[in-house]
Amino acid sequence: MPDQSSTRRTVVIGNWKMHKTGTEGAALAAGIVAGLRPGRAEVAIAPPFTALAPVADAIRGSSVALAAQDVFHEREGAFTGAVSAPMLAAASCSIVLAGHSERRHVFGDGDEDVRRKALAVLDAGMRPVVCVGETLEQRDAGQAENVVREQLEAAVGGLSDSQLAPLAVAYEPVWAIGTGRTATPDTAEAMHRVIRASLAALAGSEAAERTPILYGGSVKGDNAGAILSGANVDGLLVGGASLRADSFLDICHAAG
Ligand code: PGA
Numbered sequence: 150m151p152d153q154s155s156t157r158r159t160v161v162i163g164n165w166k167m168h169k170t171g172t173e174g175a176a177l178a179a180g181i182v183a184g185l186r187p188g189r190a191e192v193a194i195a196p197p198f199t200a201l202a203p204v205a206d207a208i209r210g211s212s213v214a215l216a217a218q219d220v221f222h223e224r225e226g227a228f229t230g231a232v233s234a235p236m237l238a239a240a241s242c243s244i245v246l247a248g249h250s251e252r253r254h255v256f257g258d259g260d261e262d263v264r265r266k267a268l269a270v271l272d273a274g275m276r277p278v279v280c281v282g283e284t285l286e287q288r289d290a291g292q293a294e295n296v297v298r299e300q301l302e303a304a305v306g307g308l309s310d311s312q313l314a315p316l317a318v319a320y321e322p323v324w325a326i327g328t329g330r331t332a333t334p335d336t337a338e339a340m341h342r343v344i345r346a347s348l349a350a351l352a353g354s355e356a357a358e359r360t361p362i363l364y365g366g367s368v369k370g371d372n373a374g375a376i377l378s379g380a381n382v383d384g385l386l387v388g389g390a391s392l393r394a395d396s397f398l399d400i401c402h403a404a405g
Contacts, residue, residue, distance in 0.1 A: 162384070174203055216245065237275065248281070
């Protein structure tokens with residue numbers, strides 16, 4: 150198998166969660182654009198839906214991409230409160246998260262929902278970032294790898310290599326999200342290897358080798374470099390530390 154680890158581009162995504170109005174988001178995005186040094190990393194920010202348009206304006210003409218935090222799988226219809234993939238594409242998004250643990254655990258998104266979301270995002274010509282990760286209870290019970298494998302298979306099993314071309318995966322152990330407890334670089338790399346092997350089994354070795362696998366969970370400027378040193382860690386999904394330009398830029402610059 151060719152070693153493509155050096156050719157996979159590092160991806161850093163700031164997930165603002167339910168933070169920032171449109172005005173606040175535009176200001177933060179402008180600060181990121183102004184401070185971002187050219188580098189190898191592909192940088193994206195995921196504001197709440199209501200801030201997508203002002204943030205799109207703020208990053209226009211820059212290398213920063215626009216991402217959405219969630220999507221509903223139907224294209225249009227009587228689905229009050231929902232936002233579709235074609236709507237997000239029309240709003241300048243090129244990346245959409247699917248199955249973030251807060252969607253799974255707070256809003257009850259199941260594996261089938263995550264699959265439908267990923268498919269809708271692919272259909273609309275964007276990159277889905279399928280999020281997987283175990284709870285502390287599952288890790289303590291020795292089930293972490295199985296849980297992650299099953300989430301991944303449920304989301305993308307049966308899809309062809311070419312369908313999956315834009316796919317990215319984010320490993321986000323639930324016990325590390327917003328807790329200040331980061332997975333060690335070794336723990337992250339070990340799970341990223343499991344994810345890459347699962348992708349190879351599901352969609353073939355080429356798909357596995359080209360798919361960026363991001364780590365998320367209490368990433369900060371001072372641990373980003375160590376986490377990214379894993380051969381299978383291709384990027385970062387950043388929550389809390391993406392809410393200020395300086396801390397997010399530290400992470401982007403640590404990523405190259
Ligand atoms: P955190 O969130 O960096 O605040 O832990 C990560 C995420 O949920 O994407």
